[in-house]
Amino acid sequence: MATLGELAKLIRSKNAGPFNLTFDVMFDEEETYRRVVESNVLTKEVFCRLYNLVEENVLLVHHDAARAIKISIPRPVFSCDLEDGDCYGGQQFGPLVGIEVPDP
16 A cells, blocks of 8 residues: 555645645556546545545546646635744645555
8 A cells, every 4th residue: 555645746735825725636647646536535525534624615626637636625724814834835735645545
């Protein structure tokens, strides 16, 4: 069993404006991308658990042509708010790296 961090070419998070975060999980190979998508280890439900959200606030898109999964969520606090510890949203991807992906 491998982790998402081992399988993905890139996992990142960033601001999508001051009120939203976006996450990108990208893969080099079609086979690896399909393995992750078909395993259902990265779903709206998973994001809800990891980031304490309700499902209707999670936008998840599989972009087959780019071999990428894109997820957008509301920020817990607005970007650069006094309580914001990550103004650019670049550190929020951490919980995704260790997600275990079953062997095919």
